[in-house]
Amino acid sequence: MRFKPYPHKSGKIVRWLFPNLLWFKPSEKPTIYLTFDDGPIPEITENVLSILEKFDAKATFFCIGDNVKKNPHIFKKVIDAGHSVGNHTQNHLNGWATENEDYFDNINKCKNTILEEYSKLEMFEQVSLYRPPYGKLTPEQFQKISTEYQIVMWDVLTGDFDKFLSRKVCLQKSIECTESGSIITFHDSIKAAKNMLYTLPRYLEHFSEKGFIFEKL
DSSP: OOOOOOOSBOHHHHHHHSTTSBOBOOOSSOEEEEEEESOOOTTHHHHHHHHHHHTTOOOEEEEOHHHHHHOHHHHHHHHHTTOEEEEOOSSOOOGGGSOHHHHHHHHHHHHHHHHHHHHHTTOOOOOOEEOOGGGOOOHHHHHHHTTTOEEBOOSEEOOTTOTTSOHHHHHHHHHHHOOTTBEEEEEOSTTTHHHHHHHHHHHHHHHHHTTOEEEOO
């Protein structure tokens, strides 16, 4: 079954309608904010880290707690490389399809999983960034979560997860929709790997040549 159409660009209207969500981050310098959802995953996340290092790029990884628990050595590599991390629930739950109590509990499990790994690294960081899986939150969930987290959405959705989207179109759309201040979403997941690992280095090369820098949130 074909994915339903989705916008690659969030646009100013949606940012105006939901101003308390972080969609875009203006900067004096030409800056792009790279984000990756769903990891850490063996080989895939490690390939991402290698590509980012090549372009001196920093990023924010919105981690699934269960994947952190299964792959703590890769999580450590993300931290050691100087990237930031955020909460993406313990089990990639859809807020629209989950009871509030279960949803909040799952977010807390992810938070505790990340904090446990931080403690092993003798770090005492806070987990202050949250991205809802599928971008789906109810108003009640938003009110509760926003008291503890900055909820991060995106300005550019690459569509790397879409198996019907060609690699070249994924790259083209990602470049066309990006501007300085864009928060762009990739996925370091098995499903997205084919498009993402093709698009990411070419995307970074394109904007590096134009003088952009790549920062974490």
